[in-house]
Amino acid sequence: MKKIYIDWTDMGPGAESGDADDFVAYIKKHMPDACVIIGAGPTDDDTRHEVNELFNQYLVSTAARAMGRKGGTVKSEAKTKAARENAKKGGRPRKMNIREKLNMEWAENGGKAPSWGAVVNMMEDDIRERVHADLTPCTEAEFFAGYEDWDGGKLGDITQW
Numbered sequence: 001m002k003k004i005y006i007d008w009t010d011m012g013p014g015a016e017s018g019d020a021d022d023f024v025a026y027i028k029k030h031m032p033d034a035c036v037i038i039g040a041g042p043t044d045d046d047t048r049h050e051v052n053e054l055f056n057q058y059l060v061s062t063a064a065r066a067m068g069r070k071g072g073t074v075k076s077e078a079k080t081k082a083a084r085e086n087a088k089k090g091g092r093p094r095k096m097n098i099r100e101k102l103n104m105e106w107a108e109n110g111g112k113a114p115s116w117g118a119v120v121n122m123m124e125d126d127i128r129e130r131v132h133a134d135l136t137p138c139t140e141a142e143f144f145a146g147y148e149d150w151d152g153g154k155l156g157d158i159t160q161w
Helices: 017-030 045-072 077-088 098-108 116-122 125-135 140-150
Strands: 002-006 034-038
Touching: 002 017, 002 045, 017 034, 017 045, 098 116, 125 140
Parallel strands: 002 034
Antiparallel strands: none
16 A cells, blocks of 8 residues: 655645645545555655646646536626527427437438438437347347337337338
């Protein structure tokens, strides 16, 4: 087990006194076999370099979290105005099921059926992965039928595809 001594007063700019315990947890997450001790002690150059790299990552992730929290709560006149304009247009568009996506693709391509790759990309990821785990190897038609079972019948008649 590697002992890591961290002299928090030597960590430099960005080292807030209340962050020491959080940083220790961060180190343990990235170096689970380490014994972290807050205080002065012998630490080799490689370990010191590793700790400094982790400290930089910790500062960046902490700052990113803080900015994300702040950005998520921003309210401005422009945002409010945009929300009102979108509401006049009927609000956020509803999510299309695969059948609607296929019909739109069909219409946009002048009646030409979409490729199997395009169809697979239109599928819900979690349902597609379940069907893949349950059925493969199988034909495209069997896969489609399996997807329809998991999709709750939203797929509809697939014979035209």
